[in-house]
Amino acid sequence: MKITDIRATTVAVPLEAPLLHSNGAHWGRFVRTIVEVEADNGLVGLGEMGGGGESAEAAFRALAPYLEGHDPFELEALRFKIANPTASLYNNRTQMLAAIEFACIDLLGQHLGVPAYDLLGGRIRDSVPFASYLFYRYPGASGVPEVRTPGQLVEHARALKAEHGFTVHKLKGGVFPPDYELECYLALAEAFPGDRLRYDPNAVLSMDEGVRFGKAIEHVANDYLEDPVWGLEGLRLVRERVDVPLATNTVVVNFEQLAANVLRRSADVVLLDTTFWGGIRACVKAAGICETFQVGVSVHSSGELGIQLATMLHLGAVLPNLTYAADAHYHHLAGDVIEGGKLPYDGGRIAVPSGPGLGVRLDRDKVAEYVELYRELGGYPYDRDPGRPGWYPLVPNERWADPAVPLGAL
Template identity: 30%
Template sequence: MTSPKPETNAVTRHLAQAVASCSREDAIDRVEAVIVDVPLRRQHFHASGTHAGQSLVIITVGTRSGAVGVGEGSTPAGTAFWGGECVETIKVIIDQYLAPAIIGLNVFAHETLLAAMDRAAAANHFAKAGVDCAIHDLVGRVLNVPIGLLYGGRVRDSLPVLWALATSELDADVEDARRMLDERRHRFFKIKIGKGDPRVEARRAIKTLEAIRAMSEDTLFSVDLNQAWDEPTSARLLPSLQDAGFDIIEQPVEAWNVAAMARLADRLDIPILSDESLWDYHDVFDAATRRSTDVYAVKVAKGGGIRRAYKAANVAEAAGIPLYGGMALESSLGTAAGLQLFSALSDLPWGCELIGPRLLGDDLTTEPTVYRDFEVMIPHGPGLGVTVDPDKVARWTRK
């Protein structure tokens, strides 16, 4: 029999002692949130809009002992178009509701902290995720271990990473993919469509795939519609994308139309991925029951934090739904939270999409996310594994 690793024993003992004693020194005594506005290196396209900047909320949680953890709350663009929350609501919800709810609670009593936040504010997944990540960072730093160790231990040191071709222009997207292949950064590409005429957009996606695959046959392709089509349009045009060689289709219809997602998944051989339709682990259970998704995109921000995203991944795994690591255009800080969780998930056959740090015009940490050989590297430091650069945060903080 193999003995447990010494560091695992130390973590278990410390956690047991901390929760049992409810030490006053481990009580949360401050929660602070600031908004930062960072430009993007290039515009990023969604079916519902295009943006050239990314706003984020940087959250600091401290205990009476002086221990500090830092997390990040983010939505695509920082605005409310994607899921209803935006950086302004994230900050208000944290300042007015979540922070007062957890002040005085033991930082190691994680389920108690989540329940307290739920009582203070319904939904608000992105706001809770930011606080949850800061709590995880604090706990990991106190224990001097990466967060992945708290979820079973690291099973990988890197992950294949997708690149979003999001200019909405054929030639520009093909040239972008050429650079990614030449620099050995990405060979799995997501093509964003849905803003214009469906037939025209479908043809553009197919031509883009054909041009890139002519450069390299060792490529994978996703097409993301961000809810742009209705069911009849999807039923008519998605088979052509399947026949062209796309590997996965993401959220073709509106989030509420789970029944249509199930029907499309049933009639097509290509995997259908639900994104806007799925939030927490309850939604994953519902999707598994209704067979409305063939792949589950695990997202820390959308899922309400690391702990709840882990629960959702477990539900998907139990249902036989393969996993994919999603994003919300996080900085290296939020990206590290995703990487810590993904490092401990047993199987991620579709890799991940953690490219926020490559899109942001500046990095907010002292250890920028590392990309090489078509993969993203998982940080090894304690907590989330990275350290926030206070000068960078101060530079971009909204005045």
């Protein structure tokens, strides 16, 4: 089996409402690049990458002649062909490698008639648990309400729990002042006394704010405090002062950083991202190192559609040390590009696809619909907020000045 072609298509898939985060916002849609790798036996493997547009599509087109004739079984050679670590000083292709690795693993599974998890060591669980992943948000289409106050946040979490069965709740913070977000977080803890919680301000708190927030939640049933401040050294200093496990998805995203965290412990939990780490196989390797050195493991979400969600599920299926619920933006999507629509939650979990390869296939009509939506709306800057023209993020961040002011519709 040899690669004969690579195709890349940009789509915009709507969200139920625009989601706020410390660095800006998701502007009511996710822009993603769908990657198709075709082989000489007629099979097509699927991959996915965040962002898109002509430059992203052109980059994948440029790889097509370079990878033509490559055997998808040769995944280690693929890594060096696309993202040689020394060449990455000049051309970081890690996320492109991930998308093509996804597609190659999908090809291998289809070719052999086995699910991807069988190629990764075999599944040890049939479904993967997920956290609710709560965002402050602007009002959305069709009357979807804003989420700004503690009461609105609790109501939103109740609705998600009732619909999907979540028992872990993650609040994406860094939007409002820390004391206000602490009030919101404690309201969640009071409303869901039997559930676990986690808080992630995307590393924009000052050292004093991070320590103060961490100490104020020590009595809560926390999974962890994720990236309260920036950098491994900052996390280490907070960890010394706060009796809450610390987690990161921002400053441990490769093996050199993982080694630094092992030698000088800063984070107790590493959130593995199948895109940021360069593929599913890299995350499996990293999880093995974490298992050896007793570093906790969870799975990070970077705004996935069904293709990347499938990679997260196959990863979660094979990791014995996945002791935390995974993150997913998935329930905020208003649609998906895969056949059958969005994969369902059941009791806060999503079943691992059991079909060949990744176990998902494209709904061509939906892809066409979301291609047109991208052509209509285009992309958006991740680090800007459409509700605050002229604002840009700082570290430590200058957050929304007055939580009492309604966020307003877009």
